Amino acid sequence: MMIAKLMLRTLLFALLVFSNAGHAAVLAEAVTGIKIPLAAKPTTRPITVAYSPDYSRYLIADGGLAPMPDGISAPVSKSQVHIYSTEGRHLQSARPGLDNRSIYFNPQQQRIEVVTYNVSSGAGFTPGTGIFALKFDAEGKLLDDADEIIGHNPAFGSAGTIPGFSPEDGLYYAKQERSNKVLVVDRSKREPLREIALDLAAANVRSDEIGDLFVAYTAVTGEELAVLDVDHKAILVFDLQGKFVGRSALPAGLKLRANNHYNGTGYANGMFFVFHEPEGEFGTYYGFRISDQTP
DSSP: OHHHHHHHHHHHHHHHHHHHHTOOOEEEEEEEEEEEEOSSOOSSEEEEEEEETTTTEEEEEEEOOOOOOOSSSOOOOOOOEEEEETTSOEEEEEOOOOOEEEEEEETTTTEEEEEETTTTOTTOOOTTOSEEEEEEOTTOOEEEEEEEEEOOOGGGOSTTOBOEEOTTTOOEEEEOTTSSEEEEEOTTSSSOSEEEEOOTTTTTOOGGGBOSSBOEEOOOTTOOEEEEETTTTEEEEEOTTOOEEEEEEOOTTOOOOGGGGTSSEEEETTEEEEEETTSTTTOEEEEEEEETTOO
8 A cells, every 4th residue: 555655656756747847937037049130220220030941040120100101202211230240240231111110031931021111091091001021042142122011900009119029920919009918910801809908907017107109929839929028127027818927037237218119129049139229339239048848
């Protein structure tokens, strides 16, 4: 009998260890994975970051409205997309002519895609808005051109939203400004699939203390959504029901500014990116690992 009880306890302990080993956990302190000092002044505003596994390159997208039509030339945004190596070295810049908001790698289509400002037509109809695919030549050089995937789609809600993209199912998570609301969007449909309410009270923050327009999709089960807590220098993590999961503190020396509420964030290559404007001549992007489930 005693041997049987001992074997049962051993079995239960082994199951417990096995279960905990597969359980994701938010890192109490964010770990710096990469620093990318900008090589030149942003053409408009530094908005966000993507990673291309095809070429092992980071893409940093600026964003800003196109000039008002003058009756002579087309109103094309002067915002550029900048290419950096995995060591943070600037390789190239190009001007696809988009007011970039989200930029991400779509593994289903094997391409870099961009969601522009006003994808929802929330600020009225303007040309060059929607979702686009960036174009590269055979050597991987980014071109001054892009192909339209879709035009306006009201399902995205706020005109300035910077949606997170889920590569598993192609869904978008579009944070709505001045709120805790995140719309789940299938770009083939004209209405949101559902709405997620982030439990900010459980995280002990207000909506005006976190990034106003960006939510990251991390692809980590149970830790899928992440936002920047600007006022308290932390990254807050939630699950797909909006439940608060944990907080990953940013380095105390990081000086976040008002602009971090609206731009200078992103999620790429398993890292949450934050723009640190005071560092370097033109500012520096930091990539932080916030989960023990990312390498």
